[in-house]
Amino acid sequence: MMAFFTLVRREYLQYRPVFLYAPLILIAIVTALTVAALVSGHTRFAVGGNPVGYRVFDSAYFVLGGLWWAYLFIALFFYFADSFNSDWRDNSMLFWKSMPVSDYAVLMSKLVAGMTVLPAMVFIALLVTGIIAGLASLVAPHILPLLGPANVGAIAVSWMQISLVALLYLVLALLWYAPFFAWVGALSTAFGRWSIPLALLIPVVFSAFEGAVDLGAAPGGSYILGFLRQRLSFNFDTVDLEIAVLSGGPIDITGLAGRLISAVNWPSLIAGLLFAAAVIYLASRYRRRVLKSFA
Amino acid sequence: MTNSTVAASAQAAAPPIVVARGLSKRYGSREILHGLDFEIPAGRVYGLVGHNGAGKTTTLNAMLGLTSCEGSIRVLGLDPFAHRARLMHDVAFISDVASLPRFLSVRDLLQVVAGIHPHFSPARAKELLADSDVKPGAKIGNLSKGMLAQLHLAVVMAIEARLLVLDEPTLGLDITFRKRFYRRLAEDYMTAERTLLITTHQVDEIESLLTDIMFMRDGRLILDAPMAEVGRRFVQLVASPSGSEAARALQPVFEETRFGQTVMIFDDIERAALEPLGAVSTPSLSDLFVALMQRAPAAGDAR
Numbered sequence: 357m358m359a360f361f362t363l364v365r366r367e368y369l370q371y372r373p374v375f376l377y378a379p380l381i382l383i384a385i386v387t388a389l390t391v392a393a394l395v396s397g398h399t400r401f402a403v404g405g406n407p408v409g410y411r412v413f414d415s416a417y418f419v420l421g422g423l424w425w426a427y428l429f430i431a432l433f434f435y436f437a438d439s440f441n442s443d444w445r446d447n448s449m450l451f452w453k454s455m456p457v458s459d460y461a462v463l464m465s466k467l468v469a470g471m472t473v474l475p476a477m478v479f480i481a482l483l484v485t486g487i488i489a490g491l492a493s494l495v496a497p498h499i500l501p502l503l504g505p506a507n508v509g510a511i512a513v514s515w516m517q518i519s520l521v522a523l524l525y526l527v528l529a530l531l532w533y534a535p536f537f538a539w540v541g542a543l544s545t546a547f548g549r550w551s552i553p554l555a556l557l558i559p560v561v562f563s564a565f566e567g568a569v570d571l572g573a574a575p576g577g578s579y580i581l582g583f584l585r586q587r588l589s590f591n592f593d594t595v596d597l598e599i600a601v602l603s604g605g606p607i608d609i610t611g612l613a614g615r616l617i618s619a620v621n622w623p624s625l626i627a628g629l630l631f632a633a634a635v636i637y638l639a640s641r642y643r644r645r646v647l648k649s650f651a
Numbered sequence: 652m653t654n655s656t657v658a659a660s661a662q663a664a665a666p667p668i669v670v671a672r673g674l675s676k677r678y679g680s681r682e683i684l685h686g687l688d689f690e691i692p693a694g695r696v697y698g699l700v701g702h703n704g705a706g707k708t709t710t711l712n713a714m715l716g717l718t719s720c721e722g723s724i725r726v727l728g729l730d731p732f733a734h735r736a737r738l739m740h741d742v743a744f745i746s747d748v749a750s751l752p753r754f755l756s757v758r759d760l761l762q763v764v765a766g767i768h769p770h771f772s773p774a775r776a777k778e779l780l781a782d783s784d785v786k787p788g789a790k791i792g793n794l795s796k797g798m799l800a801q802l803h804l805a806v807v808m809a810i811e812a813r814l815l816v817l818d819e820p821t822l823g824l825d826i827t828f829r830k831r832f833y834r835r836l837a838e839d840y841m842t843a844e845r846t847l848l849i850t851t852h853q854v855d856e857i858e859s860l861l862t863d864i865m866f867m868r869d870g871r872l873i874l875d876a877p878m879a880e881v882g883r884r885f886v887q888l889v890a891s892p893s894g895s896e897a898a899r900a901l902q903p904v905f906e907e908t909r910f911g912q913t914v915m916i917f918d919d920i921e922r923a924a925l926e927p928l929g930a931v932s933t934p935s936l937s938d939l940f941v942a943l944m945q946r947a948p949a950a951g952d953a954r
Contacts (some may be wrong), residue, residue, distance in 0.1 A: 358766055359766060359767045361766070362762075362763055362766025362767050363767065365763070365766070366752075366755070366763050369754065369755060369759055369763075370752070370754045370755075446752065446753055446754070447749065447750055447753075448750050448751065448752040448753070449750070450717070450744075450746035450750040451746075451750040451751055451752060452752075453715075453717060453735070453739075454715075454739060454743060454744050454745075454746075454807075455739060455764070455767045455768060456736050456737065456738075456739035456740045456767070456768060456769070457736055457739075457767055458735070458736040461736075644735075645718075645719065647712070647717055647718065
């Protein structure tokens, strides 16, 4: 187990710019933007519409959450496209092969690092930017009298509630999308950075064959694309996070968590995780046999 | 019995570290290894020498579980390809390319290897690096070739391995680093329990280190013998002008003219038969290598 954690740690060391430095830079940018907006008084966005009773902090934190998730999923996509091939690319494959760990363990450590370390770092960054947004919300009424006085306790409770919702959403979304990331990683093992176009091209080509055979009889023109469309949407429409967070009233955490969990198609999620384990296994078989990269 | 006799008989009784039978490797229609048969006993220092493309690295890859092969190969009793991860508990190797991960610092590398390898001692590695130019905070990507070789050697020497495989470990290094590398290996690493296999083109530099030598040509072993036997079996003659014809009649395996002198190498011949024909000596490994690489392979080679 110690060896596996060390392998996860080496992923962190290798991808520190993505895992640590980029979030730190983004935090610095958010802080600088917030301070600049407050100092200059150019906060039309915040006081647009009816500012009375408008929950500045909630909306700011909610928007920040969306931005962080966007960063996370883009970074994860590129991480998986890069890391599964990196040992070939930097010529260190033979060094890692001289260590008493299997190729499957190495690739699983890459998957686990991508699905835990990077999301954890991004979540911590979200919490930090939430605190910055909270502090800004406390200061804002002094600069913009239209805003009602902010309450430290209410902001702290709101910060905690939204953070919990974000954490639950993050965990479920990562589990849901794990097979897509594993797919990109497995392709990267064999094709290097070409995995980025191939991850999209392969299903499109298969659906084109399906269309040629089936003559477009499938609903939406293709069973494959239809399935992928369904699998790519998180199916949380019924939950409507935006309304839950920005409704103005207290967030019902238990109810929201229950709705999030019940909105998940669990058999599909479990099947996706099994698919992820299977493609990583196949990638490890490839890695075991091939010493040179074609990337 | 003396200590050395006890050690020698213990080595003889121990099972071989490597056993290969009919080891073959094919890439498409091209056969790289042609049914190799060899054994490497414990506590020996083997040199594996051959031209580029002779099959040395493929043989090593088969031993290290890096490639699948036909025939049979067992290292420490295990099928290397099926059990590479398990095998690497007791086998360490340095490949022919600079393979240390460039993104790590030296300190991180030692911590990572310590976390992964149960037989690695970071204290020992630090001790080995103490008098080198390699500093703990340095990034591996910024080290020179010589420093990389020192670092990699320190890492593998700090692993309690039963078999150490070095594939061209000093490639591209200057003579000072090469000398230091092999001296350290001989003085600080070799024990009666450890087995070492080295491939290199600079055969003369490792000659004093070796107990056994294997020559490979075109995927075949053309010589596999202890150094002592090589010294007894092969004889070099610098023939006198009057003795050349008589020496030629004794069928040397190799003949060339050096600075106007006729030099011949004989296999399995009584020295006494050659002494009247010129100056007799034992050929250096590099001379023997050149001689045997040019000879047509015969049945019974690699004995």
